[in-house]
Amino acid sequence: ASVVQRLWRGRASASMLSPRLQRAMKEYVSGNKHHVSYKGHRRAAQSAKELLCQMKAQARLRTVDGSEPPFSSLGWARLVPALPLEELHRRQDQSGFKTCAVVTSAGAILRSGLGKEIDTHDAVLRFNAAPTEGYERDVGNKTTIRIINSQILANPRHRFNTSSIYKNVTLVAWDPAPYTVNLHKWYASPDYNLFGPYTEHRKLHPGQPFYILHPSYVWKLWDVIQGNTQENIQPNPPSSGFIGILLMMALCEKVHVYEYIPSMRQTDLCHYHERYYDAACTLGAYHPLLYEKSLIQRINAGPESDLRRKGRVTLPGFSTVNC
Ligand code: C5P
Numbered sequence: 001a002s003v004v005q006r007l008w009r010g011r012a013s014a015s016m017l018s019p020r021l022q023r024a025m026k027e028y029v030s031g032n033k034h035h036v037s038y039k040g041h042r043r044a045a046q047s048a049k050e051l052l053c054q055m056k057a058q059a060r061l062r063t064v065d066g067s068e069p070p071f072s073s074l075g076w077a078r079l080v081p082a083l084p085l086e087e088l089h090r091r092q093d094q095s096g097f098k099t100c101a102v103v104t105s106a107g108a109i110l111r112s113g114l115g116k117e118i119d120t121h122d123a124v125l126r127f128n129a130a131p132t133e134g135y136e137r138d139v140g141n142k143t144t145i146r147i148i149n150s151q152i153l154a155n156p157r158h159r160f161n162t163s164s165i166y167k168n169v170t171l172v173a174w175d176p177a178p179y180t181v182n183l184h185k186w187y188a189s190p191d192y193n194l195f196g197p198y199t200e201h202r203k204l205h206p207g208q209p210f211y212i213l214h215p216s217y218v219w220k221l222w223d224v225i226q227g228n229t230q231e232n233i234q235p236n237p238p239s240s241g242f243i244g245i246l247l248m249m250a251l252c253e254k255v256h257v258y259e260y261i262p263s264m265r266q267t268d269l270c271h272y273h274e275r276y277y278d279a280a281c282t283l284g285a286y287h288p289l290l291y292e293k294s295l296i297q298r299i300n301a302g303p304e305s306d307l308r309r310k311g312r313v314t315l316p317g318f319s320t321v322n323c
Pocket of ligand 1: 089104105106107128129187239240241258259261269270271280281282
């Protein structure tokens, strides 16, 4: 069976990757840039329900709130939005969004015609610099939340301060910290410097909800992936895609994810908005993407026909999972 068919069945292993991607993975494992040392167990075969309960308990949404050093002495408690991200979108009846869409940037979404379906959701999550303009038929045009990695903030190429992509949406940024979550070390040397641009943006646009994910949240998500995988996964943070899926499971009652597990349109085209081809975008090199996807398939409640035709996974929000 092809890599995609194995993913559709929730079974994936590095041995299915091309020799080039296997080499790239091995180099990240031996490089161990973020000094990961995993101390937890490796559960072989948890049921979907057990997995969901573990995710719900272990991956409690957390953002930098300015209560810990060094951020506390830098005045971040007043710099970050007053309302926590979990409360921002809570309605009068205390529930979050009913239905949410997570739209990955995969090339496979081109010519999907999924735009209308995506826009019917109460909230739509998109990633990094992925545009809607010019691609509405396939990806829709509604954006509620955008997850951005620190490169978007640090690299002038993305025109973070001027591009309309980053306006009128809730922004959630993240950057890999050391696995030990030493906030002093992280602040002194982030992967890409997001702290300056974040502070500046908060001061210029205090009304726009803009959060930084707490590194402990990011690494707890990684722990869930490693803790449910027999092989050694890449010791690097999960992809923005995985982070976004779990974020929306915390904010929504029902989540549809598009083209994370590839549909039959699967392609080496990296992003729908760029002419760049690399299988690593879909199967992973730096990020433990293959293992993330396998885990998400294991909790998929939708039929295989949704995967085939739409690259669509259906997940319950954590508020609806009784553990
Ligand atoms: O490349 P970027 O990180 O901006 O893409 C957003 C997310 O979409 C990725 O983190 C990954 O989870 C997902 N993606 C994918 N397959 C691709 C491209 C992106 O699964 N070909």
